[in-house]
Amino acid sequence: MTRNRRWTLRTDHTGYTVRLSPDGPWAELDAWGPHGVETGPSALDWSHRTHFITPADAAPAEYLPYGLRPFTGADLIAARPGTERGAWWAFAGAAEEEGSLRLTFTDEVLGLRTVLCYATVPDTDVIHRWTELVCTGDEELWLERFDSAAVNVPVTAGARLTYLAGQWSQEFQRTQLTLSRGTFTMGSRQGVPGHAYAPWLAVQDAADPGDAPAYGVALEWPGNWHLTAEAEPGGAVRIRAGRVPHEGRVRLAPGDTLTTPRLACAFSAEGLDGLSRVWHRFERRLTGERLHRPRKVLYNSWEATAFDVDAAAQLELAKAAAEIGAELFVVDDGWFTGRADDTGGLGDWHPDPVAFPHGFGRFVEEVRALGLDFGLWIEPEAVSPGSALYAEHPDWVYRIDGRPARLVRHQLLLDLGRTDVQDFVTATLDRLLTGHDISYLKWDMNRPPTERGRPGAGPADHLDLDAQHVAGYLRVLDHLRTAHPRVTVEGCAGGGARVDHATLARTDVLWPSDNTAPLDRLAVQYGFLHAHAPHVMSSWVTDAPGVFDPRPRSLAFRFVTAMCGVLGVGADLRRWDAERRAEAAGWIARYKEVREVIHLGEARLLGSPLDATCGVQYDGPDGRTVVAALGTGRLDGAPLVPGRPARLRLRGLDPAARYRDAASATTYSGAHLLHYGLPFAWSAGHDAELVVLTRQ
Numbered sequence: 107m108t109r110n111r112r113w114t115l116r117t118d119h120t121g122y123t124v125r126l127s128p129d130g131p132w133a134e135l136d137a138w139g140p141h142g143v144e145t146g147p148s149a150l151d152w153s154h155r156t157h158f159i160t161p162a163d164a165a166p167a168e169y170l171p172y173g174l175r176p177f178t179g180a181d182l183i184a185a186r187p188g189t190e191r192g193a194w195w196a197f198a199g200a201a202e203e204e205g206s207l208r209l210t211f212t213d214e215v216l217g218l219r220t221v222l223c224y225a226t227v228p229d230t231d232v233i234h235r236w237t238e239l240v241c242t243g244d245e246e247l248w249l250e251r252f253d254s255a256a257v258n259v260p261v262t263a264g265a266r267l268t269y270l271a272g273q274w275s276q277e278f279q280r281t282q283l284t285l286s287r288g289t290f291t292m293g294s295r296q297g298v299p300g301h302a303y304a305p306w307l308a309v310q311d312a313a314d315p316g317d318a319p320a321y322g323v324a325l326e327w328p329g330n331w332h333l334t335a336e337a338e339p340g341g342a343v344r345i346r347a348g349r350v351p352h353e354g355r356v357r358l359a360p361g362d363t364l365t366t367p368r369l370a371c372a373f374s375a376e377g378l379d380g381l382s383r384v385w386h387r388f389e390r391r392l393t394g395e396r397l398h399r400p401r402k403v404l405y406n407s408w409e410a411t412a413f414d415v416d417a418a419a420q421l422e423l424a425k426a427a428a429e430i431g432a433e434l435f436v437v438d439d440g441w442f443t444g445r446a447d448d449t450g451g452l453g454d455w456h457p458d459p460v461a462f463p464h465g466f467g468r469f470v471e472e473v474r475a476l477g478l479d480f481g482l483w484i485e486p487e488a489v490s491p492g493s494a495l496y497a498e499h500p501d502w503v504y505r506i507d508g509r510p511a512r513l514v515r516h517q518l519l520l521d522l523g524r525t526d527v528q529d530f531v532t533a534t535l536d537r538l539l540t541g542h543d544i545s546y547l548k549w550d551m552n553r554p555p556t557e558r559g560r561p562g563a564g565p566a567d568h569l570d571l572d573a574q575h576v577a578g579y580l581r582v583l584d585h586l587r588t589a590h591p592r593v594t595v596e597g598c599a600g601g602g603a604r605v606d607h608a609t610l611a612r613t614d615v616l617w618p619s620d621n622t623a624p625l626d627r628l629a630v631q632y633g634f635l636h637a638h639a640p641h642v643m644s645s646w647v648t649d650a651p652g653v654f655d656p657r658p659r660s661l662a663f664r665f666v667t668a669m670c671g672v673l674g675v676g677a678d679l680r681r682w683d684a685e686r687r688a689e690a691a692g693w694i695a696r697y698k699e700v701r702e703v704i705h706l707g708e709a710r711l712l713g714s715p716l717d718a719t720c721g722v723q724y725d726g727p728d729g730r731t732v733v734a735a736l737g738t739g740r741l742d743g744a745p746l747v748p749g750r751p752a753r754l755r756l757r758g759l760d761p762a763a764r765y766r767d768a769a770s771a772t773t774y775s776g777a778h779l780l781h782y783g784l785p786f787a788w789s790a791g792h793d794a795e796l797v798v799l800t801r802q
């Protein structure tokens with residue numbers, strides 16, 4: 107324990123300084139920004155002479171309970187049953203180590219110890235924050251609210267909030283608003299982060315023109331959550347984030363500790379552009395050594411055959427996929443017994459003998475003989491009402507006694523909080539992965555919990571079912587990593603409904619959306635790349651027009667868009683003629699040459715899909731710069747802006763260096779690329795380019 111009253115955590119380029127408040131028993135933010143920002147009077151100080159509220163209500167507090175902060179929003183609401191809600195605590199000490207800090211507050215009357223925890227993430231500009239709550243008395247406590255952390259950002263004229271919102275098939279739409287008064291909240295009660303909002307937020311001072319310094323938070327929780335931004339009396343915007351207990355509150359028994367999910371907090375002086383790179387670097391770190399495994403070019407047959415899976419058609423697709431250069435063949439939904447459509451089969455994870463008349467094992471071997479890795483889709487948490495699994499274990503699904511079990515997509519949800527269900531799922535995955543040469547698993551989830559009870563398990567509010575489900579899900583994913591380390595795992599939830607740092611740390615790629623229509627996909631990816639790294643972004647080239655947006659774009663456009671992350675193909679290749687297949691083979695070959703730059707390099711978003719030309723620039727560790735350029739405007743041959751070619755200004759290059767585009771035999775100075783940009787001449791047949799520049 108130290109006697110300090112002020113502490114600074116340092117990341118690569120930032121400092122985060124916390125102090126004990128001169129006004130009461132709480133910690134508050136002193137400064138957060140570039141190195142050195144803590145020297146000088148705190149930008150969060152103000153007069154505190156506000157009528158009618160307490161100093162705690164006006165303070166840029168790091169974490170305060172209801173009780174001490176009665177009016178303007180508390181981060182913790184705790185009570186003993188039958189007593190007043192609230193905590194009134196005292197500072198009990200700090201423990202500081204290199205890169206970490208723990209601040210402890212105790213309420214002896216309530217019997218609660220609260221520890222605010224901080225840890226820097228090495229080689230990034232991210233600080234993790236979370237809270238530990240310990241019941242120190244001999245009576246249980248009820249926690250109605252237990253956020254992970256509160257984060258204060260001083261703003262002069264309101265906050266510009268950037269968030270990722272949407273719905274199924276339109277996930278990750280980058281959205282902005284200015285918050286000058288009041289509250290903005292987003293979240294999910296669907297047992298997964300959800301399609302509607304990503305658990306991610308960026309905050310900038312709305313008074314700053316252009317891409318102002320940006321603060322960001324992201325919650326590491328694949329269950330119910332909220333993220334709330336509130337305009338504070340002192341002029342700051344205060345962000346609170348945490349779990350939302352399904353039962354409305356959780357019980358903390360004497361001696362027990364509740365550890366909240368971590369909130370990752372990031373800062374970049376280079377605005378949203380820089381902030382995205384902070385998150386990318388953080389996610390590359392989350393991936394660890396697996397980052398250096400090349401992400402193979404996948405073919406997935408879902409859009410080609412849907413539930414109509416049989417060995418002959420799949421092999422025909424696999425042959426075509428191998429010919430164009432795919433490295434991995436994934437059979438999606440529909441391979442198991444009882445799965446003629448989406449009304450049955452889930453839970454009975456046995457290959458359909460009718461679909462694979464010579465045996466599934468032989469089918470996998472035949473795919474492997476084409477030189478392809480083999481991958482399989484599964485939805486481990488799901489069960490169909492007509493399945494053998496449900497007949498045998500009706501008690502394994504969430505249900506409330508006396509209430510109907512509603513169906514979503516004709517299916518029920520297994521209670522993955524139960525250890526016997528976890529063991530079943532683990533055993534199923536082990537059986538499939540050891541019984542066949544499978545090196546890729548797509549874990550899907552298409553059904554959020556509705557009625558969420560566990561029959562016979564006692565009072566629902568003693569269960570914390572959301573946290574139990576999350577723990578079961580993470581336990582099974584952890585098992586996959588340790589027992590089957592060679593297997594690549596793709597995370598998916600009816601598109602992009604389960605994208606969060608806990609999932610990301612245990613998977614290799616994520617599926618952002620079911621919508622692969624070219625211009626729609628571009629918007630999804632644009633938002634996704636603000637928060638997440640290219641190496642986790644799975645993307646397929648599909649037939650056009652396909653299921654969604656019919657606006658026509660070339661095959662080149664679809665390839666260049668999908669190459670912005672991890673390239674896959676989902677088109678019905680049986681319908682592609684030789685010319686189309688040859689073009690696809692050319693794109694896949696080019697992608698293989700540059701994927702290392704895309705997955706390991708620093709990415710910059712150039713413009714937005716609302717611009718007539720936009721793109722992504724990747725600066726690789728080997729001196730190569732790859733630019734994926736996309737023309738989104740009219741393709742009738744007329745110049746987009748009469749008399750002017752389209753240009754994409756690059757960023758971050760050395761103005762004095764020379765960069766050569768071997769394909770067009772052109773050499774540019776860095777200054778030219780930064781000032782004028784790369785030129786493009788879009789036309790009816792030409793709406794995308796992949797430019798590779800080599801530093802001379």
Ligand code: DGJ
Binds near residue numbers: 438439483598617619
């Ligand atoms: C939803 C996924 O997002 C799709 O990619 C596909 O796997 C279907 N489920 C299969 O049912």
